[in-house]
Amino acid sequence: MKGSSVISKTITFSVRNKTDLGNKLLAVGVYGNMYKVIRCLYSKLQSAVRLSPTMFTEWFSVDSGVRQGDNLAPTLFALFIDELVPLINGLCCGALIGDDMISCLLYADDLVLISGTVDGLQNQLNALNDWTKTQLMNVNTEKTKIMHIRKTTKDRTQFTFRLGDNIVAFVNKYRYLGLTLSEHIDYNVSVSELVSAGSRSLGSLISKFFNMGNMDYDIFTKIYENTVIPVLDYASGVWGAKQYDNIERLHYRAIRTFLGVGKTTPIPAILADMGWHPVFIHNQCNVVRLWCRLMNMPGHRICRKVFVWDRDMSRRYRNTWFNSAKTLLDRCNLSHLTENDSAISTRFILDSVKSKLVADFKDKWFNEINNMPKLRTYKHLKTEFYAEPYVQKHLTRTQRSAIARIRCGTFPLEVERGRYRNIPIEQRVCKMCNSGSIEDEQHFILYCDRYSVLRNKLFTAISPDPAYPLHINELPPNAALNELLSNNNKSIANFILDCDRIRREII
Numbered sequence: 001m002k003g004s005s006v007i008s009k010t011i012t013f014s015v016r017n018k019t020d021l022g023n024k025l026l027a028v029g030v031y032g033n034m035y036k037v038i039r040c041l042y043s044k045l046q047s048a049v050r051l052s053p054t055m056f057t058e059w060f061s062v063d064s065g066v067r068q069g070d071n072l073a074p075t076l077f078a079l080f081i082d083e084l085v086p087l088i089n090g091l092c093c094g095a096l097i098g099d100d101m102i103s104c105l106l107y108a109d110d111l112v113l114i115s116g117t118v119d120g121l122q123n124q125l126n127a128l129n130d131w132t133k134t135q136l137m138n139v140n141t142e143k144t145k146i147m148h149i150r151k152t153t154k155d156r157t158q159f160t161f162r163l164g165d166n167i168v169a170f171v172n173k174y175r176y177l178g179l180t181l182s183e184h185i186d187y188n189v190s191v192s193e194l195v196s197a198g199s200r201s202l203g204s205l206i207s208k209f210f211n212m213g214n215m216d217y218d219i220f221t222k223i224y225e226n227t228v229i230p231v232l233d234y235a236s237g238v239w240g241a242k243q244y245d246n247i248e249r250l251h252y253r254a255i256r257t258f259l260g261v262g263k264t265t266p267i268p269a270i271l272a273d274m275g276w277h278p279v280f281i282h283n284q285c286n287v288v289r290l291w292c293r294l295m296n297m298p299g300h301r302i303c304r305k306v307f308v309w310d311r312d313m314s315r316r317y318r319n320t321w322f323n324s325a326k327t328l329l330d331r332c333n334l335s336h337l338t339e340n341d342s343a344i345s346t347r348f349i350l351d352s353v354k355s356k357l358v359a360d361f362k363d364k365w366f367n368e369i370n371n372m373p374k375l376r377t378y379k380h381l382k383t384e385f386y387a388e389p390y391v392q393k394h395l396t397r398t399q400r401s402a403i404a405r406i407r408c409g410t411f412p413l414e415v416e417r418g419r420y421r422n423i424p425i426e427q428r429v430c431k432m433c434n435s436g437s438i439e440d441e442q443h444f445i446l447y448c449d450r451y452s453v454l455r456n457k458l459f460t461a462i463s464p465d466p467a468y469p470l471h472i473n474e475l476p477p478n479a480a481l482n483e484l485l486s487n488n489n490k491s492i493a494n495f496i497l498d499c500d501r502i503r504r505e506i507i
């Protein structure tokens with residue numbers, strides 16, 4: 001069998017008796033008062049379950065395992081499990097990574113056995129079973145699974161693995177330390193699990209947003225960056241070199257909720273008004289961050305050895321982590337970094353990568369806003385990528401939504417409604433006045449006669465001197481719109497909402 005089989009299991013650990021734990025402590029050089037204290041801690045172990053802040057069950061004695069929530073517990077557990085590692089390594093059944101053989105990975109009570117052959121893995125399982133018996137430990141068979149990691153073109157092995165008398169079941173994916181790995185190491189599987197978790201976090205943010213009626217931009221952004229992004233970018237140093245649409249879609253959902261716009265609103269417009277970059281830029285920076293860590297890591301660390309091995313493999317195989325990171329660095333004009341092994345400055349590289357990725361994204365963004373029919377008004381309003389004042393100021397949800405929809409071209413004016421009914425542009429005229437003009441954002445805000453009373457009121461309200469009302473509609477149309485929609489956020493939002501009310505009564 002080519003490729004490696006991975007098995008993960010949780011071991012329940014039992015302190016057999018006082019002498020057993022005592023011997024282990026003495027063997028590692030713990031003696032004197034510290035020895036007495038630890039022995040004493042485990043002499044009459046009792047636990048109770050807290051049902052509510054004031055309600056507890058009866059105390060019951062516990063004769064196996066370590067104390068729950070105790071800072072010392074992982075160390076005591078390590079004393080026992082440490083003996084297992086040389087035992088498994090001694091079998092020499094692991095997978096070869098360069099000149100090194102990796103047979104098992106340990107994290108707290110999580111154990112992964114790795115082997116390149118079925119017989120090798122079965123040998124490791126037998127050794128584990130014998131060892132747990134002598135140590136009076138139990139393996140949690142419910143959580144113990146086999147995963148055959150292989151190419152998509154290969155079939156899964158038919159071998160039946162056993163742990164003692166139990167048959168160990170196969171799985172096609174396994175969640176290890178928070179990241180779901182699939183049998184073909186397809187990161188789309190891992191990412192879709194992270195997106196489901198991120199979606200739950202975003203759901204909780206959105207329900208807070210609606211329960212509170214509204215939220216300020218800074219607060220919304222802060223909560224998003226601290227509760228949703230950390231879920232979405234978990235381990236993205238490993239999988240984040242390419243762009244995943246489902247992650248970006250979740251990002252857009254957060255923005256649409258805050259701006260109060262519908263699903264048909266052009267993405268480039270909402271990203272730029274919010275001033276949020278796409279998530280892939282953040283994730284690709286994480287790939288480079290991991291790259292820098294591995295480059296600066298001492299040679300004896302396993303991660304570093306795997307990195308060097310992967311780099312060697314990259315000469316023969318295209319689909320490696322090294323190659324995906326290299327493509328990214330090449331794109332950022334940092335190819336020379338992949339060619340030598342010298343220590344590098346993480347800060348400098350990350351800054352260069354980020355500014356290049358952001359610059360590329362902005363170029364693409366600029367082309368997109370100039371080529372989308374809905375953004376007929378927007379392209380004249382926005383030339384730089386930053387959070388708009390109307391987004392940052394304290395507006396109600398309805399006010400914010402009114403401005404966002406007018407800017408992004410989704411306000412239900414004739415020019416937009418006609419697009420869906422395939423009406424020629426020259427026939428999408430305003431039904432509110434007799435001017436015969438096309439009802440677009442300019443006509444609606446600056447010229448339509450039906451709203452002149454409201455408009456004069458607005459211009460008076462926003463004039464520095466009320467005696468001399470501004471004649472914004474005498475400016476060139478785009479300059480006038482720019483002036484109105486960039487400043488005066490509250491007044492213009494109320495004007496749009498009032499006009500819309502009149503419009504709805506008639507149409």
Ligand SMILES: [Zn+2]
Nearest residue numbers: 430432433448
């Ligand atoms: Zn009109």
